[in-house]
Each structure stands twice: as C-alpha cells, then as structure tokens.
Amino acid sequence: MSASARPAIRKLAIVLFNLGGPDRPEAVRPFLENLFTDPAILRVPGLIRPLLGKFIAARRTKAASENYAILGGKSPLLELTVAQAQALEAALAGEAAGGQTNIRCFVAMRYWHPFADAAARQVQEWGAEEVLLLPLYPQYSTTTTGSSVEDWGAACARINLDLPTRTLCCWHSDEGFARATAAMLRRAFDEARASLPAETPLRLLFSAHGLPESIVKRGDPYQWQVEQSVAAIIRHLGIEGLDSAICYQSRVTPQKWIGPSTEEALEQAAKDGAAVLIHPVAFVSEHSETLVELDVEYKELAHKLGIPGYFRAPAQNSDPAFIAALADLVWRTQDSGRTLCSFAGARQCPKAHGDCPHARLTRQQKAAA
Numbered sequence: 159m160s161a162s163a164r165p166a167i168r169k170l171a172i173v174l175f176n177l178g179g180p181d182r183p184e185a186v187r188p189f190l191e192n193l194f195t196d197p198a199i200l201r202v203p204g205l206i207r208p209l210l211g212k213f214i215a216a217r218r219t220k221a222a223s224e225n226y227a228i229l230g231g232k233s234p235l236l237e238l239t240v241a242q243a244q245a246l247e248a249a250l251a252g253e254a255a256g257g258q259t260n261i262r263c264f265v266a267m268r269y270w271h272p273f274a275d276a277a278a279r280q281v282q283e284w285g286a287e288e289v290l291l292l293p294l295y296p297q298y299s300t301t302t303t304g305s306s307v308e309d310w311g312a313a314c315a316r317i318n319l320d321l322p323t324r325t326l327c328c329w330h331s332d333e334g335f336a337r338a339t340a341a342m343l344r345r346a347f348d349e350a351r352a353s354l355p356a357e358t359p360l361r362l363l364f365s366a367h368g369l370p371e372s373i374v375k376r377g378d379p380y381q382w383q384v385e386q387s388v389a390a391i392i393r394h395l396g397i398e399g400l401d402s403a404i405c406y407q408s409r410v411t412p413q414k415w416i417g418p419s420t421e422e423a424l425e426q427a428a429k430d431g432a433a434v435l436i437h438p439v440a441f442v443s444e445h446s447e448t449l450v451e452l453d454v455e456y457k458e459l460a461h462k463l464g465i466p467g468y469f470r471a472p473a474q475n476s477d478p479a480f481i482a483a484l485a486d487l488v489w490r491t492q493d494s495g496r497t498l499c500s501f502a503g504a505r506q507c508p509k510a511h512g513d514c515p516h517a518r519l520t521r522q523q524k525a526a527a
C-alpha cells in the first residue's frame with residue numbers, strides 16, 4: 159500500500175517487548191529473581207515458585223555477573239531497544255503521508271526496568287487510543303512473548319487502561335524480516351569466505367536461544383518457528399550448496415533442553431574440518447548471550463577444538479532494512495483492521511501454527527496480491 163493511501167489512524171501506541179537486563183552489577187540478582195519467579199519460566203506450583211526461583215537466581219548470580227562484567231557490569235539491551243524504538247518511529251513517520259503520524263513507540267521490558275507498569279503509564283499519559291504489542295522476538299514462545307503479553311495485561315488492569323489492542327504474536331518467517339536478515343548474513347558470509355582458503359568448508363550455524371524440552375512438548379511453537387525462520391532466511395540467501403545447521407545455546411537449568419546444543423554443533427564442525435559463521439537467529443539485538451556467549455565463550459571453544467575459522471554475524475539492532483520490515487509489519491496490522499494473532503490473553507499460541515490468524519492473514523494477503 160502506498161504511503162498516500164495509508165489509512166488514517168488514531169493515536170497508536172506501539173509497545174516493544176524485550177527481556178530486559180541488569181543496568182548495574184547490583185541489579186543482576188534481582189533481575190534473575192524476576193526471571194526465575196515468572197510462572198512462564200519456572201513451571202512449579204505457585205507456593206514453591208518464589209522460594210525455588212530465588213534459590214535458582216542466587217545460584218546463577220555469580221556466572222551471570224561474570225558475563226555482565228565483561229560488558230562493563232550491565233546489559234546493552236535497553237539502549238539498543240530504545241534505539242530500535244526511535245528508528246521505528248522515524249521510519250513510520252517517514253512513510254506516512256506528509257511525514258506525520260499519530261504513532262509513538264514505547265518499551266516494556268519483562269524482567270528489568272522499564273517494566274510494563276511504567277510503559278503502560280506512559281501510554282496512558284500520552285492519551286493513546288489504540289495499542290499494538292510488538293515483541294522483539296521473531297518467534298513466539300510462551301516464555302517470552304506469551305509472558306510479556308500477560309504481564310502487559312496485568313499492568314494495564316492495575317491502572318484501568320483498557321484500549322483496543324492488537325498483538326503481533328510472531329513474525330518468524332515474515333518476508334521482510336527474512337530478506338533483511340539474509341542481506342546482513344550475506345555480507346558476513348562473503349567476508350568470512352574471502353578470508354578462508356578455498357578448500358576450507360564454511361558452515362553457517364543458526365544458533366537460537368534454547369528452551370527446556372518439556373516446554374516444547376507442551377505445545378510451545380518456538381522450535382518450529384525457529385526452523386521456519388531459518389528456512390526463510392536460507393531462501394533469501396540463495397547460496398548454492400550452502401552448508402548450514404540449527405543449534406541451541408544458553409542452557410541455564412539442569413533439565414533436558416532442546417538440541418543440538420551450540421557446543422555439540424561446534425564439536426561436529428571440528429570433526430568435519432569446517433569453519434563456522436554463527437548467526438543468532440532468535441535475537442534481533444546484541445546482549446550478553448551474543449556478546450559474551452558467542453563472542454567470547456564459544457569462540458574460545460572453537461579455538462580449543464581446532465576449528466579452522468570462527469566468525470559471527472551481527473544481530474539486526476537498528477539495521478535500516480530490518481527496521482523497514484518492522485514498519486511494514488506495523489502498517490499491515492493497521493491495514494488489516496484486525497489483530498495479527500487473536501490468541502490475546504491466552505498463554506499459548508495455537509499448537510498447529512498454521513491455524514494462527516497471523517499465518518492465515520499472511521496467506522490471505524498473498525492470495526489478494
């Protein structure tokens with residue numbers, strides 16, 4: 159739809175969801191306590207959860223603090239998310255007729271400031287008439303998007319904020335997202351290839367945040383959506399004979415997590431004599447899991463294993479093509495005049511994701527085009 163044909167919209171608040179991270183060393187433990195006492199993360203009876211969650215957080219604090227110390231004692235996630243919010247607002251204004259919009263972006267973090275309560279108050283004070291919830295997680299998980307949607311609902315209820323609300327539940331194989339990601343990856347791939355001897359194979363490793371297997375077995379569509387993201391990105395990459403694999407990083411509890419783990423994928427690459435280019439496929443900004451886990455820990459492991467080359471493709475951050483893809487998703491929710499996913503309020507995205515209204519809408523739009 160052309161800019162001049164954009165529908166007139168009332169005051170729209172776009173609320174960007176992300177996980178949040180500690181803003182100083184003393185915040186690491188309370189941040190972890192918020193995370194591990196979330197019922198979407200720690201699935202034990204309500205009476206046990208606060209105690210067990212705090213216990214797990216206390217045990218994790220040392221390792222997490224060491225990681226954040228490498229980043230200067232804090233997570234860069236908030237600054238990068240605010241930059242994405244500003245870039246999205248600017249992109250939406252630039253595309254609107256006359257360069258004017260009634261759209262503002264707000265940030266609601268799940269486990270550290272600014273929390274949903276603060277964002278909801280800002281939305282109310284601004285006088286928003288409609289809300290679009292936009293998770294900065296391409297793939298839906300009950301532990302991320304699902305948890306943030308519930309948290310938002312509770313925050314709104316506390317201040318009697320009751321506005322028409324759309325939820326962009328997932329955009330794992332959105333064409334714009336896949337194209338923008340593939341373009342960034344292609345640059346990283348070509349650079350890595352050029353720095354390697356011609357006979358050294360280069361494997362593209364899509365490393366996603368892991369999830370306990372039990373959560374996936376209960377119907378969480380995250381793993382399936384990660385696979386869909388990878389397939390869409392590979393289609394847009396268009397590299398003939400591409401050697402690629404999916405793996406899962408950041409296991410933080412003793413239960414069985416989905417695999418193969420990124421460690422196992424690196425061991426396999428070492429056996430195959432392949433260099434690796436790692437792309438963090440479930441994160442669209444840099445933070446501890448990319449800057450420490452990928453850039454320090456797995457890099458060291460790769461050297462120890464004798465892998466002939468270790469390269470890392472960046473996360474999207476405010477890459478203009480990625481922001482343009484988000485802006486396009488926003489316009490499509492408005493053009494459709496309905497929510498992109500009607501699971502609103504429910505913890506779980508429909509099991510068979512083909513039934514998700516998001517997927518249905520995409521199909522309808524394709525058919526209409």
Ligand SMILES: C=CC1=C(C)c2cc3[nH]c(cc4nc(cc5[nH]c(cc1n2)c(C)c5CCC(=O)O)C(CCC(=O)O)=C4C)c(C)c3C=C
Pocket residue numbers: 177178179180190193199218221222225233234235295299301302367368369370380410411440441445446447
């Ligand atoms: C059981 C624990 C966890 C689940 C399940 C989980 C799912 C999950 N998380 C992300 C995205 C991020 N996680 C981040 C940090 C982080 N995650 C967990 C635990 C679980 N995550 C912990 C304990 C931490 C803190 C850091 C650490 O202790 O290592 C972050 C980064 C935050 C930052 O640095 O600012 C992100 C982002 C996804 C996508 C996901 C499931 C799909």
Ligand SMILES: [Fe+2]
Pocket residue numbers: 367408
């Ligand atoms: Fe996590």
Ligand SMILES: [Fe+2]
Pocket residue numbers: 298327328499507514515516517
């Ligand atoms: Fe969905």
